[in-house]
Every structure is written in C-alpha cells, then in structure tokens.
Amino acid sequence: MTQLESVIGLEVHVELHTKTKLFCRCRTDFGAEPNTQVCPVCLGLPGGALPVLNQKALAYAIKASLALNCRIAKEITFDRKNYFYADLPKGYQISQFFQPVGTKGYVEIEVDGKVKKIAIRQLHLEEDTGKLIHLGGILSSPYSRVDFNRAGVPLIEIVTEPDIRSAEEARLFLQKLRDILRYIDISDCKMQEGSLRCDANVSVRPAGSDSLGNKTELKNMNSFRSVYQGIEYEINRQRELVMRGESVLPETRHWDEENEVTRAMRGKLASADYRCFPDPNIPPLKVDSSWVEQLADSIPELPDARLKRFVEDYGLPLRDAQLLTGSRELAEFLDATLAHYRQPKAVSNWIQGELLRLLNLENMGITSCKVKPQDLGRLLEMVDKGVISGKMAKDIWEEMFASGKGPETIVKEKGLVQISDENILGQIVAEVIQENPNSVKDYLGGKKKAIGFLVGQVMKKTKGQANPQLVNKLLREKLTEGS
Amino acid sequence: MFLYPVIEEEVFAIYAHLSARELAVEVKKNEGFREKMAAALLQKCSSAQKEYDLFSSWYGEKIAQKYKEVISEKASSDKKLLGVPYVLDDTICSLAFPAACGSPMLQNYRPPFEAYAVSLLSRAGAFLCGKARVAEFGLGCLEESPLGAVTANPRGKGHIAGSGAAAAVASGAVSFALGVDTTGELREAASYCGIFALKPSYGAISRRGLIGFSPSLEQAGILASRSSDLALVFQEIAVRDPQDATSRETFSFSPQGDQAKIRKIAVPKDWSSVPSLHEEVKKVFADKLEQLTAMGFELDYISLPHFFYAPAAGSLLAAVEAFSSLANYDGVRFGCREEGRHLQEMYTKTRSRGFGKRSSNFIIFGALVSSGKYYDKYFVQAQKLRTLIKRELLACLLEYDCLLTPTVPFTAPLLGRKASDHGGLNFVEASYTMAANLAGLPALSYPVLSEGSLPLGLQFIGRDKGEADLIEIASFLKKENF
Numbered sequence: 034m035t036q037l038e039s040v041i042g043l044e045v046h047v048e049l050h051t052k053t054k055l056f057c058r059c060r061t062d063f064g065a066e067p068n069t070q071v072c073p074v075c076l077g078l079p080g081g082a083l084p085v086l087n088q089k090a091l092a093y094a095i096k097a098s099l100a101l102n103c104r105i106a107k108e109i110t111f112d113r114k115n116y117f118y119a120d121l122p123k124g125y126q127i128s129q130f131f132q133p134v135g136t137k138g139y140v141e142i143e144v145d146g147k148v149k150k151i152a153i154r155q156l157h158l159e160e161d162t163g164k165l166i167h168l169g170g171i172l173s174s175p176y177s178r179v180d181f182n183r184a185g186v187p188l189i190e191i192v193t194e195p196d197i198r199s200a201e202e203a204r205l206f207l208q209k210l211r212d213i214l215r216y217i218d219i220s221d222c223k224m225q226e227g228s229l230r231c232d233a234n235v236s237v238r239p240a241g242s243d244s245l246g247n248k249t250e251l252k253n254m255n256s257f258r259s260v261y262q263g264i265e266y267e268i269n270r271q272r273e274l275v276m277r278g279e280s281v282l283p284e285t286r287h288w289d290e291e292n293e294v295t296r297a298m299r300g301k302l303a304s305a306d307y308r309c310f311p312d313p314n315i316p317p318l319k320v321d322s323s324w325v326e327q328l329a330d331s332i333p334e335l336p337d338a339r340l341k342r343f344v345e346d347y348g349l350p351l352r353d354a355q356l357l358t359g360s361r362e363l364a365e366f367l368d369a370t371l372a373h374y375r376q377p378k379a380v381s382n383w384i385q386g387e388l389l390r391l392l393n394l395e396n397m398g399i400t401s402c403k404v405k406p407q408d409l410g411r412l413l414e415m416v417d418k419g420v421i422s423g424k425m426a427k428d429i430w431e432e433m434f435a436s437g438k439g440p441e442t443i444v445k446e447k448g449l450v451q452i453s454d455e456n457i458l459g460q461i462v463a464e465v466i467q468e469n470p471n472s473v474k475d476y477l478g479g480k481k482k483a484i485g486f487l488v489g490q491v492m493k494k495t496k497g498q499a500n501p502q503l504v505n506k507l508l509r510e511k512l513t514e515g516s
Numbered sequence: 517m518f519l520y521p522v523i524e525e526e527v528f529a530i531y532a533h534l535s536a537r538e539l540a541v542e543v544k545k546n547e548g549f550r551e552k553m554a555a556a557l558l559q560k561c562s563s564a565q566k567e568y569d570l571f572s573s574w575y576g577e578k579i580a581q582k583y584k585e586v587i588s589e590k591a592s593s594d595k596k597l598l599g600v601p602y603v604l605d606d607t608i609c610s611l612a613f614p615a616a617c618g619s620p621m622l623q624n625y626r627p628p629f630e631a632y633a634v635s636l637l638s639r640a641g642a643f644l645c646g647k648a649r650v651a652e653f654g655l656g657c658l659e660e661s662p663l664g665a666v667t668a669n670p671r672g673k674g675h676i677a678g679s680g681a682a683a684a685v686a687s688g689a690v691s692f693a694l695g696v697d698t699t700g701e702l703r704e705a706a707s708y709c710g711i712f713a714l715k716p717s718y719g720a721i722s723r724r725g726l727i728g729f730s731p732s733l734e735q736a737g738i739l740a741s742r743s744s745d746l747a748l749v750f751q752e753i754a755v756r757d758p759q760d761a762t763s764r765e766t767f768s769f770s771p772q773g774d775q776a777k778i779r780k781i782a783v784p785k786d787w788s789s790v791p792s793l794h795e796e797v798k799k800v801f802a803d804k805l806e807q808l809t810a811m812g813f814e815l816d817y818i819s820l821p822h823f824f825y826a827p828a829a830g831s832l833l834a835a836v837e838a839f840s841s842l843a844n845y846d847g848v849r850f851g852c853r854e855e856g857r858h859l860q861e862m863y864t865k866t867r868s869r870g871f872g873k874r875s876s877n878f879i880i881f882g883a884l885v886s887s888g889k890y891y892d893k894y895f896v897q898a899q900k901l902r903t904l905i906k907r908e909l910l911a912c913l914l915e916y917d918c919l920l921t922p923t924v925p926f927t928a929p930l931l932g933r934k935a936s937d938h939g940g941l942n943f944v945e946a947s948y949t950m951a952a953n954l955a956g957l958p959a960l961s962y963p964v965l966s967e968g969s970l971p972l973g974l975q976f977i978g979r980d981k982g983e984a985d986l987i988e989i990a991s992f993l994k995k996e997n998f
Binding site: 073076077078079080081082083084085086113115117118119122123124125177179306308310312313314315316 | 607608609615617622625627628629631723724725726727728730731732758759760761762836837839840842843844845846848849850851859863883886887888891895
C-alpha cells in the first residue's frame with residue numbers, strides 16, 4: 034500500500050475590531066443587549082439597505098494583506114452572495130468575489146527546523162451575519178430568536194492554498210497568522226469569542242500525487258487545540274476509509290468537542306449556487322496607491338523579523354526572544370526600555386521575571402501596565418550605579434507598578450536612597466562592632482560567616498538603606514584593623 | 517366616508533393656473549390664500565381620489581387642517597416650495613404614511629425613516645398629500661397591483677393612468693410628484709397622462725429610501741404639468757447624499773428659461789420598426805419630426821444597432837437584481853409572515869402569499885438566468901449588451917445634442933387588461949425608455965395633447981448631467997405650442 038498524505042486548506046474568518054460596522058455606522062461592541070446595535074441598513078429594511086463602506090475596515094484589510102505578503106488590488110468590487118438564512122437580513126451577504134483586496138500572499142512557518150511557505154490564495158472583506166439564539170439545542174428549542182447586533186460587523190476571510198500537510202502545520206499556521214494580525218492591531222483574534230474562526234478543507238491522497246481526493250469541510254473548531262484535534266481526527270478517519278477501499282464523501286462535518294469526533298452535517302452533493310454578482314449599490318472602488326504606501330509604512334516590525342533582531346542584535350537566547358515576541362506589546366516594552374538603558378539581558382530578565390509576575394498576579398495585560406519603559410530603564414540604572422540595592426529595586430518596582438510613579442519619586446518620597454557615604458557608614462559600622470563583641474570574636478576566631486550577622490545589624494540600623502557591598506568592605510577593614 | 521364640502525368654482529381652481537414658484541410666493545405672502553388653498557386642496561384631492569382612485573394612503577378629510585398646520589410652521593423662513601402640494605410613489609419612504617408598495621408583502625408596513633429626497637422636499641417647504649398607487653414594487657405600469665386598485669386616467673376615460681402619481685398631477689390635484697423610474701415607469705405614466713416626466717442622470721438624486729428592486733437601473737424622478745416645475749423641484753433634490761454610495765457630486769444645474777441650446781437631434785432610424793408601435797403614435801411622431809425640422813432643428817436618422825435590445829437586456833438584469841434585492845422579504849423582520857413548521861416552510865409560504873404573480877415570475881426568472889447553468893449564457897451576455905448600449909448612446913451624444921423617440925409605442929391601454937396582454941415580461945412598453953436606464957442618462961418625456969385623442973409622449977434622451985438642456989428644450993417647445 035502506498036503512503037497516504039493529507040492535503041489541507043484553511044478558510045479563516047477574522048473579525049476586525051473597528052468601532053462601527055462595515056456598511057453602516059452601528060457600533061460593534063461585543064456583548065451588547067440583543068438588537069440594540071442595528072439600523073435600517075444592517076437590518077435590510079425595505080428602502081434602507083444602502084451600504085456605505087467603512088474606510089477603516091478597508092484600511093485594516095489592506096494592512097492585513099500587506100502583512101501577509103499579498104498583492105493589493107488596484108480596484109476592488111463588492112459582490113452579493115445570495116442565500117436564505119434567518120441570520121442573514123438582506124438575503125445576501127456582501128462579500129468580495131471578483132476583485133478581492135489581496136491575492137497571492139504567503140505566511141512562513143517553521144516545521145522541523147525548516148521554513149515552509151503556506152500560500153494565501155486571497156484575502157477579502159465581507160460582512161458578518163447575525164446570531165441565532167436557541168433555548169438549549171437547535172433541535173429541542175421551541176423557538177429561534179435572532180440577534181442582529183453582529184450582522185454587518187466587518188470580517189476578513191483569508192483563504193489558503195491546499196499547502197498544509199498536517200494538523201500540526203495547520204496549528205502553526207493559525208498561530209502565526211494570529212500573531213501577525215495582532216501585531217498589526219486589526220483584531221483581538223480570540224477563537225473562544227469567535228473573533229477568529231477557522232474552517233478546514235481536508236482530504237487525503239497517495240503521497241506525491243498531483244490530484245486531490247474528495248474533501249470534507251470541517252467546521253466548529255473553537256480553539257487552536259480543537260483545530261489540531263479536529264484535523265488530526267479527520268485525517269485518520271479518511272485514511273481508514275481509503276485503506277478499507279471505501280470512498281470519502283464530500284460533505285461538511287462538525288467537530289464535536291465533547292466526544293472528540295467529527296460528524297457529518299450536510300451533504301455537499303447538492304452544493305449551493307450563490308449566484309454571485311457585483312452589488313449595484315457599491316460602485317467599484319479604486320485603491321489609491323499612495324494610501325497603500327502610507328498603510329505599509331504604518332505596519333510595525335512583524336514577529337519573525339523582530340525575533341531575528343532580538344536574537345542577533347540583542348543577543349537574547351532564542352527561548353527568551355520567542356517569549357517576548359509572542360506579544361507585540363511585550364516586545365515593544367523591551368525595545369522602548371532599551372532605548373533608555375542598553376542592557377538587553379538585564380531588561381529581558383526583569384520583564385520575564387518581575388513584570389510578568391506582577392501582571393499575572395493582578396491578572397492584567399501589559400497594555401494596562403502603568404509603568405513607563407524609561408522608568409524601568411532608570412530603575413535598573415540606579416541599581417547599576419549603586420544608588421539603590423537590588424532588594425530595594427524590587428520594592429520600588431512594586432510601588433512603580435501600583436502607582437505608575439517614576440523610581441526617583443518613590444525613592445525621594447520614602448527616603449530610600451542608599452547610603453554609600455563611607456563616613457556615615459563607618460560610624461554605624463563602628464557602633465555595630467562595639468555592640469556585638471561576641472560576633473566580632475567569632476569572626477576573628479575564623480568563623481567568617483559571622484560577618485553576615487554584622488552586616489544585617491548595619492542594615493537594620495539604616496533601615497535597609499546601606500549599600501551592602503560598602504558595608505561589607507568597611508566591616509572587613511575595621512575588623513582587620515582592630516585585630 | 518365623509519361628505520365632500522361644497523366649494524365654489526373659484527376656490528376650486530385656485531392653484532390650477534399657478535406654477536409651483538408662483539404658488540409658493542402666494543402662500544408665503546398671503547395668509548388668506550393659505551386658507552383657500554387648504555380648502556381647495558381638500559376638494560381637489562377628494563374628488564380626484566373618488567374619480568381615479570390614485571392614493572394608496574393620504575390625509576383624507578384632515579388634509580386641509582394638516583396643510584394649514586404644516587405651512588404655518590414653515591411660513592416664516594424663505595422656502596422655494598412653500599405650500600406646494602405633491603405626492604410620492606408608494607415605493608418612496610416617508611414617515612407620515614405606510615409604504616405598501618402595491619404588495620401584500622408590505623401591506624400596512626410603516627418605514628421607520630424617510631427618503632433623503634423627501635427630507636429635502638420637506639425642508640424646501642413642499643406639502644406631502646399622500647402616497648400614490650404603483651404596480652407591485654413599482655415594476656412597470658400596466659399590471660394592476662395584487663392589492664387590487666388600478667388608477668384611472670384623468671385624460672382618457674376608461675384607460676389606465678400608469679400610476680397614481682401621474683393621475684394626481686394630470687388631474688391638477690398636486691403640482692408635482694416624485695416617483696421611481698426603473699424601466700421607464702415614470703415616463704410611461706407621463707406619456708399616458710399627458711404630463712412631463714424627468715428621469716435624471718443616474719446618481720443625481722439619492723436612492724436612500726426608495727423601495728426598489730433594481731439598484732443599477734432605478735432612479736427617482738419628477739412628474740409635473742410644467743417643465744419649469746421640473747426644474748424647480750430638481751434643483752432642490754439633486755443633492756449629493758453621503759449615505760448613498762451611488763449618489764454623485766451635486767452638479768451645476770441652471771436652465772436658462774425657454775431658450776433651447778439643443779440644435780442637433782438624433783432619431784434612431786429604426787424607430788418605426790418596434791413591433792408594438794401603434795399607428796396613431798407612429799403618425800403623431802412622424803408629424804412632430806416634420807414640425808421640428810420646419811422649426812429649424814437639425815434632425816438626423818442614425819443607426820443604433822443595440823438600442824432596441826435594451827428591453828431584453830434591461831429586463832433580464834432587472835430580474836437578477838430583483839431576485840437578490842427582494843430576498844430581504846423573508847418574514848423574519850417585517851411585513852408579511854406566514855407560519856411554518858420550519859424555516860424553509862416559513863419562507864416558502866411567506867413569499868408565496870406576499871408576492872403577486874408578476875413579481876414572483878420576475879424573481880424566478882432572475883434566479884434562473886443567474887444560476888450556474890445560465891450565468892454566462894444570459895446574465896453575462898446581458899451585461900455586455902448593457903455596455904454596448906451605453907457606448908452607443910454616449911458616442912451618439914458626442915455628435916448630437918439629444919436623442920428623440922416616442923416615449924411609449926402606444927397610448928394608455930384600457931382598464932382591466934393584464935400585462936400579459938402586452939407581452940408579459942417582454943417589456944414592449946419599455947422599447948424606447950429602457951436604454952436611458954441602462955446607460956444612466958437623463959431622459960425627459962414631453963406631452964403631446966390633442967383634442968379628441970389620448971395623450972402621448974416624446975422622449976428626449978440627453979447627455980450625462982444634461983438635465984438643464986432637456987428642460988430648456990421642453991420649455992421652448994411648450995412656448996412655441998409645439
């Protein structure tokens with residue numbers, strides 16, 4: 034029996050986080066009371082459904098296309114995809130069929146240490162549908178209610194070529210896609226909330242073959258984990274069918290999260306005829322090339338490039354760099370801190386240790402962190418210069434995190450400046466030696482550890498503000514002097 | 517029912533002889549006139565309604581009171597259409613009246629917003645008397661709406677008016693009407709009733725609030741008894757609407773009275789080969805061509821090989837757009853809803869009951885010619901034809917100032933006939949009108965009235981944004997008693 038390989042293509046829907054809908058000015062707030070964010074346009078009322086394109090949504094789609102290495106169309110059209118469903122107010126969805134925003138792009142993923150390109154066939158803008166609300170399951174519910182708040186919310190759909198060969202590759206692609214889209218700040222990309230949705234077309238064929246086997250369309254995968262599991266399950270199911278000499282039915286299948294199986298939903302044999310045609314309410318739109326250039330300039334450094342820079346320029350270990358570039362804000366915090374204080378390793382350690390510790394403790398995101406990067410830089414600088422001790426720095430840091438105040442302010446307010454004046458410390462050291470003859474004896478008798486106690490006494494007298502290195506030095510000098 | 521007040525003849529005719537401009541001036545300066553005007557409006561609208569059955573909804577006996585209220589609110593400021601009465605096709609949304617659109621689907625439907633053009637008219641001080649009857653969703657003029665009523669023609673006893681709005685203008689009940697022209701409906705009804713119609717350039721008047729079925733063809737237009745009234749109203753409503761993506765920049769429009777700039781007129785040389793052309797129309801049109809030559813206009817008979825394919829291409833494209841644009845009538849959010857055991861059954865029952873036979877057939881036709889099997893063969897071909905027709909007309913209008921045809925191949929048909937008697941969905945009535953909708957060009961129907969026979973219309977198709985030229989030639993010809 035020849036080896037079977039799996040062929041996978043993904044269709045990813047991403048909800049853009051614009052303030053208003055794609056074709057009207059209704060708000061897009063998540064979780065609002067049902068049917069409170071609607072108007073004649075998004076409800077498809079008679080005489081009311083005149084769509085006017087949200088330029089911000091188009092800008093987001095262009096940015097996404099650029100970030101995914103797509104070609105940007107010089108002229109775009111919006112087209113009607115006609116079908117009936119209760120969550121679709123107009124009886125057609127406005128999408129892009131003939132001239133989408135982006136085509137022929139790619140995303141790079143790393144598979145077994147090698148870079149692999151997953152080609153993107155197209156990226157287009159379209160409007161979301163409403164949501165059906167049921168009591169319990171769809172079959173047992175005595176009614177269907179419809180919430181049209183989501184109807185008309187802008188989506189981009191990203192369609193890959195069938196370049197993906199395993200569930201793991203699909204997961205890697207999707208994660209990379211999410212990281213990129215988060216970096217360019219066009220969507221929350223939360224699978225659980227539905228702002229990132231992924232359908233997979235899965236088929237198997239003899240390895241090396243050019244033809245494609247019958248494919249199934251896999252839906253209802255609501256997490257990265259379920260994308261992996263669903264595809265993995267489906268590949269195995271199809272393999273077994275083919276091994277047994279049975280054929281794979283072309284159909285839509287649902288991933289059943291609870292039972293970890295895929296189930297047939299509806300046959301694709303009588304496939305829908307959407308009769309797509311250009312929406313006569315929206316004239317074809319020229320995309321201004323200087324605008325595209327402006328948008329291209331606004332795209333920040335993307336995760337791959339940033340990772341490379343963190344390793345090569347900052348000399349950070351790969352694992353640290355990966356962790357930091359996993360979040361655009363964290364990476365930017367590092368960059369911003371380094372602009373004031375060029376010690377990559379120290380800053381990286383501080384972010385991964387102290388910053389993430391407090392963020393996790395408070396269950397906060399970096400965006401709501403009050404500390405300014407330059408303040409962290411100055412804090413670390415104060416330690417280097419011996420103005421404060423490492424121990425003090427941690428206390429000051431907590432105060433900075435809580436109040437957002439700069440380190441100098443806190444030091445001044447609490448009188449926390451480290452005492453590094455040899456005259457002042459010398460006096461205190463002398464006092465301590467006088468007050469603790471036993472420990473002095475122990476030290477001079479060879480118990481070198483006894484000096485720790487003496488240092489502690491000095492710190493106690495100075496409320497922790499003494500420079501510990503200096504105290505150590507002075508103690509040794511004084512003790513040796515006296516002997 | 518209510519009793520019609522007895523009114524002296526002098527009051528009855530108080531505004532018949534006034535243009536909209538003159539009427540607005542009288543209303544503004546003369547409070548006594550307003551009183552008389554209100555009474556006359558009640559009398560005139562009541563009797564027109566009784567005689568021709570033109571309103572689908574209106575103020576009824578409250579109209580006089582309403583008129584006085586509305587005008588006294590607005591009289592203080594300078595308004596060009598102050599107190600000028602008008603009606604709307606039922607397919608245009610207003611807040612004051614329901615919009616049944618001649619369909620059981622929308623019986624008793626009240627729009628929660630008003631059309632942009634209606635807001636502009638209201639701002640200009642015009643007085644909306646009510647909504648006028650249309651064929652279902654305003655598709656054509658010939659078929660009686662499934663809601664039953666057919667409006668009779670004020671200028672031809674026993675004949676149809678084509679639309680309630682045309683009857684309202686022709687009867688003198690109102691000064692003008694705002695309607696929708698998709699395949700030529702406005703010009704057609706104007707031709708039947710012997711009044712003027714202006715279908716403007718595509719995008720000149722906002723389509724927001726038009727309950728249409730074919731966005732790429734439909735355009736709001738004006739019916740009036742005077743060409744100068746067309747101009748006055750057009751000026752007020754041809755304003756760019758940022759909420760309609762097909763609305764265009766407001767363009768300059770300043771018709772210079774009754775001096776015609778148009779000199780060179782093209783006539784399609786095959787104008788008389790339209791199969792349904794009636795002898796009488798043919799004769800009158802030929803006479804008019806001679807008269808124009810005698811008046812010194814330069815007339816050329818030119819070949820327009822694609823022009824007469826317009827009804828075929830236009831009806832096909834309109835049907836595809838209707839199939840899609842009327843898909844929002846699903847019983848979920850508004851209008852007619854029939855119960856079903858499941859969603860599919862609810863759709864089927866709702867749409868079967870809600871749409872009349874002609875609309876149903878039109879939708880099914882549209883679904884068929886856009887289906888995978890016929891998409892390239894019919895839909896794409898029709899789009900190509902549209903491009904050719906548009907190019908042909910633009911080329912013609914580079915050389916000529918306008919194109920002249922009869923408006924409709926026949927005069928107003930008798931009441932009680934069905935559209936199928938006129939060729940069903942073949943749109944023979946749109947033989948001359950459809951091309952302007954496909955090309956998005958302005959067109960004006962000029963009334964020809966003669967003692968003892970039914971009115972008919974001459975259609976002038978002008979250059980893009982050439983509304984002023986069309987209105988000028990109409991005013992000139994009227995002055996010359998053409």
